[in-house]
Amino acid sequence: MKGATFKGGTHPFEGKDLSKDLPVKKIVPTGEMVYPVSQHIGAPAQPIVKPGDHVLVGQTIAEAGGFVSTDICSSVSGTVKKIEKRLTVSGAMVDSIIIENDKEYTKIEGFGEKREYRSLSKEEIRECIKKAGIVGMGGAGFPTHVKLAPKDDNAIDYVLVNGAECEPYLTSDYRMMLECPEEIIGGLKVILSLFPNAKGYICIEDNKPEAIKVLEQQVLKEERISVKVLKTKYPQGAERTLIYAATGRMINSKMLPADAGCVVNNIDTVISVYKAVCQNIPLIRRIVTVTGEGANHPQNFEVPTGMSYKEVLEQAGGCNEKTVKIISGGPMMGMALYDIDVPVMKTSSALLCLTKDEVAEQEPTACIRCGRCVSVCPSKLVPQMMLSYAEKFDNEGFVKINGMECYECGSCTYVCPAKRRLTQSFKQTRRSVMDSRRKQ
Numbered sequence: 001m002k003g004a005t006f007k008g009g010t011h012p013f014e015g016k017d018l019s020k021d022l023p024v025k026k027i028v029p030t031g032e033m034v035y036p037v038s039q040h041i042g043a044p045a046q047p048i049v050k051p052g053d054h055v056l057v058g059q060t061i062a063e064a065g066g067f068v069s070t071d072i073c074s075s076v077s078g079t080v081k082k083i084e085k086r087l088t089v090s091g092a093m094v095d096s097i098i099i100e101n102d103k104e105y106t107k108i109e110g111f112g113e114k115r116e117y118r119s120l121s122k123e124e125i126r127e128c129i130k131k132a133g134i135v136g137m138g139g140a141g142f143p144t145h146v147k148l149a150p151k152d153d154n155a156i157d158y159v160l161v162n163g164a165e166c167e168p169y170l171t172s173d174y175r176m177m178l179e180c181p182e183e184i185i186g187g188l189k190v191i192l193s194l195f196p197n198a199k200g201y202i203c204i205e206d207n208k209p210e211a212i213k214v215l216e217q218q219v220l221k222e223e224r225i226s227v228k229v230l231k232t233k234y235p236q237g238a239e240r241t242l243i244y245a246a247t248g249r250m251i252n253s254k255m256l257p258a259d260a261g262c263v264v265n266n267i268d269t270v271i272s273v274y275k276a277v278c279q280n281i282p283l284i285r286r287i288v289t290v291t292g293e294g295a296n297h298p299q300n301f302e303v304p305t306g307m308s309y310k311e312v313l314e315q316a317g318g319c320n321e322k323t324v325k326i327i328s329g330g331p332m333m334g335m336a337l338y339d340i341d342v343p344v345m346k347t348s349s350a351l352l353c354l355t356k357d358e359v360a361e362q363e364p365t366a367c368i369r370c371g372r373c374v375s376v377c378p379s380k381l382v383p384q385m386m387l388s389y390a391e392k393f394d395n396e397g398f399v400k401i402n403g404m405e406c407y408e409c410g411s412c413t414y415v416c417p418a419k420r421r422l423t424q425s426f427k428q429t430r431r432s433v434m435d436s437r438r439k440q
Contacts, residue, residue, distance in 0.1 A: 042068030294323030
C-alpha cells in the first residue's frame with residue numbers, strides 16, 4: 001500500500017496511540033454557553049437575538065455578516081443573558097452571545113427531519129449549508145457554502161475529502177472515519193451533486209489502515225468515489241500538499257483550489273454537510289480530542305459548540321501535576337492557551353496537555369546553515385533567508401523572496417538544530433504584510 005505524497009515535509013512524533021482506539025463519547029455542558037460571532041474567516045456574523053430571548057437547539061442566533069461569512073446556531077435551549085466581548089482561543093476578545101443553558105435541549109421544529117438531497121436544486125443545497133453555519137473544520141474556518149460555489153461548477157474535476165489528519169496527537173477525524181463512514185460517503189455524494197464532472201477522493205494517510213479498509217469497503221459500488229492512500233508525512237493534510245499528492249496539480253498563495261479544478265473539505269466538514277442537507281441538523285457540535293501525556297483520561301468527545309474548554313477538560317478527568325503547557329489543536333500548528341476558560345468553536349479540534357515544553361526549555365542559537373529547514377519546506381522556500389528579513393521588519397524583502405507562500409506548518413522550526421523561532425517570526429511578518437495590504 002504505497003502512498004502518494006509531496007516533496008519535503010517531516011515525521012514528528014505521532015502521539016496518536018493515546019486516543020486513537022477510544023470511541024467518541026458524547027458530553028453535555030452544565031455551565032453557560034458562549035458563542036463568538038467570529039468563528040470563521042470573513043465578516044463576523046450579526047446577532048439576531050437580544051438579552052432575555054428564549055432560544056432552542058438549532059435556532060439561528062447570528063446571521064452571516066457578508067458574502068464570506070456564515071450563520072451561527074445555538075447548541076442548547078435557554079435564555080440569552082447578554083452580548084459582550086469574551087476571550088477566545090486566539091487570545092482576542094470577541095463579541096459573543098451568552099446563553100444560560102436550561103438543560104432541557106428543546107429543539108426547533110423540523111430539527112433532524114430526513115430530507116432527500118436529490119430533490120433539491122444546487123442553490124437550495126448551498127443555502128442549506130449556509131444556514132447550517134458550516135465552515136472548514138480542519139482549522140481554517142472558511143465558509144463552506146462559499147467554497148462550494150466556484151465560478152464554474154463544470155470546471156471542478158476533483159472533490160477531495162481530507163482524512164490525512166497529519167497533525168500529531170489528533171484522532172477525531174480518524175474516529176469519525178471508523179464510526180461514521182456512511183455519513184462521510186453521504187456528505188461527499190451531496191457535494192458531488194454540485195459538480196457533474198468531478199471525481200471524489202477520500203484521502204487517508206497509510207498509518208490509518210483500519211480507516212482505509214472501512215472506507216474502501218463503503219465505496220465498492222460507488223462509481224464516482226474512491227479512496228486515495230497517502231504517505232504518512234507532515235504536513236500531508238495541508239491543502240496545497242494534499243492537492244499535489246492526490247492529483248499532481250499545484251497551487252500557490254494567490255490561487256484557490258478551484259483554480260486547479262479542486263475542492264477540498266475536511267472529514268468533519270463533509271459529515272456536517274450530510275447532517276445539514278440530509279437530516280436538517282446545523283453545525284452545533286465538534287469532535288474534540290483531549291489528549292497528551294498530561295491528560296488524566298485521554299478521550300475523543302462530541303462537544304456542543306459554546307461549551308468551555310475548562311469544562312471539557314474537567315469531564316475528561318483534568319490534567320496531572322506534570323502538565324506544563326495546554327494547546328488548542330496539535331503541537332505543530334495549535335495555539336498555546338494561557339486561560340482554558342474559552343469556548344469550543346466550529347474550528348476547535350483538540351485540547352493537548354503536554355508535560356514538556358520544548359520551545360521554552362531550549363534557547364535559540366546562531367544558524368549553522370545546515371539547510372535542514374530548506375529540505376523539509378513543502379513550499380520550497382528558504383526559511384533562513386526569510387528569517388533575516390523578518391527580524392529586520394523588512395516586509396518588502398520578505399515578500400520578494402516569496403515569504404507569503406509560507407503557510408506556517410512549523411516543519412522548519414521542528415527540524416532546526418539551532419532551535420530558531422522560524423515559524424513564529426513568519427507568522428508575525430505575514431500578518432503585518434496582510435494588514436498593510438488591507439489598509440491599501
